[in-house]
Amino acid sequence: MDLPTHFFFGIAVGLVFFGRPEVALIIGLGALFPDLDREYWYVPERKYAEEQMHRALFHNVVVMAVAYIANPLLSLGVFLHVLQDSFTTVKDRGVEWFYPFTRLVKRGIHDANGKDQAPAANEHVYFYQEDPPELVKLADPDLQEPSKDPVPWRRVYGFAQNSHLLDRGFFFGSIAIAILWFIDPTNSASVSQFVGLGPQLWGIVAGYLGVLLLFASGETQSSGERSRAKAGQQGKPDPASRLRMLKPIQVPLLGIGIALLASSVLLSWTGLVDNISLTLSNPPLLVAGAAAVLIVAVAVIKWQTRGGRTTMV
Numbered sequence: 001m002d003l004p005t006h007f008f009f010g011i012a013v014g015l016v017f018f019g020r021p022e023v024a025l026i027i028g029l030g031a032l033f034p035d036l037d038r039e040y041w042y043v044p045e046r047k048y049a050e051e052q053m054h055r056a057l058f059h060n061v062v063v064m065a066v067a068y069i070a071n072p073l074l075s076l077g078v079f080l081h082v083l084q085d086s087f088t089t090v091k092d093r094g095v096e097w098f099y100p101f102t103r104l105v106k107r108g109i110h111d112a113n114g115k116d117q118a119p120a121a122n123e124h125v126y127f128y129q130e131d132p133p134e135l136v137k138l139a140d141p142d143l144q145e146p147s148k149d150p151v152p153w154r155r156v157y158g159f160a161q162n163s164h165l166l167d168r169g170f171f172f173g174s175i176a177i178a179i180l181w182f183i184d185p186t187n188s189a190s191v192s193q194f195v196g197l198g199p200q201l202w203g204i205v206a207g208y209l210g211v212l213l214l215f216a217s218g219e220t221q222s223s224g225e226r227s228r229a230k231a232g233q234q235g236k237p238d239p240a241s242r243l244r245m246l247k248p249i250q251v252p253l254l255g256i257g258i259a260l261l262a263s264s265v266l267l268s269w270t271g272l273v274d275n276i277s278l279t280l281s282n283p284p285l286l287v288a289g290a291a292a293v294l295i296v297a298v299a300v301i302k303w304q305t306r307g308g309r310t311t312m313v
Contacts, residue, residue, distance in 0.1 A: 008174035030077020040218030056096035087158035094155035102154040112150035203267030210260030217253035
């Protein structure tokens with residue numbers, strides 16, 4: 001999905017389900033954040049190609065958990081972004097929900113052609129399938145795997161390709177919902193709710209400016225651009241092409257963006273501390289919940305590999 005689609009979908013969800021513009025903006029900010037794991041200049045191209053960080057590094061439950069500690073609404077925005085990207089196909093590389101844990105899996109039960117693979121003595125937990133190399137070849141150069149051999153199918157794939165009907169449906173539908181919410185005569189809430197927010201409002205503004213500057217810095221030169229150049233392909237025109245002109249100041253943009261994000265945290269410090277205190281207010285329950293997840297996960301693996309079986313089905 002495109003970045004504006006993620007943003008407006010987050011805004012629409014915030015307005016419809018919470019009825020408060022400032023809440024919608026926090027969700028929208030969370031919906032922007034995951035795409036900072038793109039193939040930008042500050043990520044070594046070789047590492048990016050080999051590790052396939054996009055749709056993995058910031059598109060996972062670990063980031064959602066960290067964002068939740070800062071603000072549950074921020075975490076909701078991240079979740080909505082990842083959920084939408086899960087609709088995309090192998091060509092758009094889907095989403096790796098459980099990164100980095102999924103990187104521990106080395107093989108699939110079936111190969112890229114859907115045929116059973118002989119079990120390996122040193123592998124006990126398998127994914128269901130492996131990436132089909134022929135389909136991955138249809139992806140943009142920076143999203144293609146460097147090896148011809150298939151890798152474990154670590155990602156969740158859907159039915160929609162980027163920038164097609166579903167993406168545009170989310171985009172225009174979300175804008176329409178937001179407009180209807182603001183012009184609804186029975187809606188007592190309005191933009192006037194921003195009055196009196198004080199440091200919280202400035203924290204939101206600083207967060208947006210910081211994230212946008214990080215995107216601007218990254219778009220001045222992406223690894224994908226370098227990959228297409230090496231392959232002799234002409235890059236497709238995109239709305240961010242004008243940002244290439246900012247390449248001489250890409251480092252200052254990155255630094256200012258990081259500084260603004262830090263200031264956003266400081267301006268929202270009181271709410272952040274309150275949320276952390278609430279999250280940690282019942283340590284026994286927190287520990288019990290983490291232990292329960294671990295126990296269930298181990299129990300499922302033990303059950304599925306019972307009797308000496310080396311595959312999970």
